[in-house]
Amino acid sequence: MHEDPSVRIQKFLADAGLCSRRAAEALITAGEVRVNGAPATLGQRINPAKDRVVVQGREVRNTPQTRMTLAVNKPRGLVCSNDDPRNPDTVFDLLPKELQRLRFFCAGRLDKDSEGLMILTTDGDLANRLMHPRNTIVKRYQVRLEDPFPASRLATLRRGVMIEGERHKVEYAALLNPQREGSSVDLDVWMHHGKKREIRLLFLALGFPVKRLRRYQIGAFPIKGIPLRGGKALNPREIELLFSLPRSTPDEVKTPRARRTPRSLSPRSP
Numbered sequence: 001m002h003e004d005p006s007v008r009i010q011k012f013l014a015d016a017g018l019c020s021r022r023a024a025e026a027l028i029t030a031g032e033v034r035v036n037g038a039p040a041t042l043g044q045r046i047n048p049a050k051d052r053v054v055v056q057g058r059e060v061r062n063t064p065q066t067r068m069t070l071a072v073n074k075p076r077g078l079v080c081s082n083d084d085p086r087n088p089d090t091v092f093d094l095l096p097k098e099l100q101r102l103r104f105f106c107a108g109r110l111d112k113d114s115e116g117l118m119i120l121t122t123d124g125d126l127a128n129r130l131m132h133p134r135n136t137i138v139k140r141y142q143v144r145l146e147d148p149f150p151a152s153r154l155a156t157l158r159r160g161v162m163i164e165g166e167r168h169k170v171e172y173a174a175l176l177n178p179q180r181e182g183s184s185v186d187l188d189v190w191m192h193h194g195k196k197r198e199i200r201l202l203f204l205a206l207g208f209p210v211k212r213l214r215r216y217q218i219g220a221f222p223i224k225g226i227p228l229r230g231g232k233a234l235n236p237r238e239i240e241l242l243f244s245l246p247r248s249t250p251d252e253v254k255t256p257r258a259r260r261t262p263r264s265l266s267p268r269s270p
Contacts, residue, residue, distance in 0.1 A: 006045040009033065009053070014124020017065035017103030018055060019082075021128040032056050066102055069121040069239055070095075072231035073223055080109040080118065091118055094229055107131060108139075108218075111197055116141070116215035117223040119242065120231075130242060133193055137219055138171070138246055141189045141199060144212040148183035151175055153206065157189075161205050168195065168202040185211075190246075220244035 007015075013024040013033070025042060027033050033040040034054045046053065048062040074080075078091045082105060092104060107119040107130040121127050129135055160169025172190035175183070189199060200210045216223045221241040226232060 005049060006047050009035065009040050009044045009046055010042070011124065012046055012048055012053065012062075013055065013060065014128065015065065016060050016062070017105075017122050017124075018060055019124075020105050020107070020131065021124055022131055023105070027055060065122040067121075067123045068099075068102065068104075069107075069119065069123060069126060069234045070099075070104070070231050071221065071223070071226060071234055071238075072118050072120060073226045073228050074110055074115055074118045075228050076113055076115045079112050080106040091120065094231060095120075108137075110213075110215060111200075114213040114215070115228070116213075117218055117221075117226075118215075119218065126239065131193075135243065136192050137243065138217075139191050139215055140217040140246065141191070142176070142212075142214045142216055143187045143189050143199060143203070143210060145185045145187070145203060145208045146211045147208055148179065148185050149175065149187060149203075149208055151178065151182040156206065157202065161202065163201055163205055166195065168198050168205070170199070170202070217246060218242050220246050 009028065010021045010024040013019060013027070014021045018024070019027070024033075028040050028042055031039055032055060035044065035046055036052050040053075053060045072091065072094050074091050074094070078089050078093065080091050082090070082092065091106065092100070095104065102122050104120040104122055105127060107121050107127040110116065110118060119130060130137060154173050154175070157170050157173040160167045162168075170189050170191050172188075174188045176186035176188055178184040191199065199213060203210050219242040221234075221238060221244075
């Protein structure tokens with residue numbers, strides 16, 4: 001019996017390094033993907049060796065990408081996008097020249113004003129695992145507010161508040177270095193799959209604008225040792241840490257140190 005060579009169109013686009021599976025689904029839904037001249041459909045199976053796939057007018061070649069996953073320490077001011085004409089400075093500018101020939105995409109995002117741990121990968125399957133709602137990936141943030149937040153309102157963060165018909169909440173929140181009166185401008189916050197700018201919107205709805213937002217851990221993988229604007233290639237053990245539950249008690253969260261010379265990203269696969 002011959003093995004079926006066909007694959008789902010979303011997987012084909014991700015394996016070709018064009019985008020993540022979720023982004024591929026959006027392109028298909030928008031009618032931007034055609035197979036042998038006809039509009040593609042979600043879940044459609046194709047034979048990469050025979051079928052012609054065109055995305056936004058450009059043919060996608062059946063050329064498997066080198067699989068590599070990077071953890072980078074994103075500074076403020078960069079957007080998490082491969083192509084945003086309104087924001088020319090992207091997180092991909094952090095990649096050294098020898099890696100810019102590869103087609104990386106973001107497995108999750110941070111907004112332009114936020115900083116910290118980002119995962120960039122050429123592996124479409126891994127990106128799908130990290131972003132799919134069925135996988136509970138814990139992300140941990142250091143939040144600095146403009147005004148002190150009282151301990152008495154921590155329960156409200158966990159219960160959540162309704163904003164434009166959606167409930168925004170966190171899984172865990174604790175004050176860092178609280179004052180005697182039981183308040184602090186710094187908090188440790190845990191979330192699963194957050195909506196766009198959810199932490200900022202949640203605190204703003206409670207009357208506490210966010211001054212600084214830094215993601216310092218994904219799963220059990222910490223940003224420790226990766227300087228601002230620097231990064232490292234992850235090995236299989238480190239990749240699996242992204243899916244592991246963090247310790248039940250948060251580690252001490254430290255204010256980021258002054259900028260240091262970035263660690264070089266190795267072009268070798270882990």
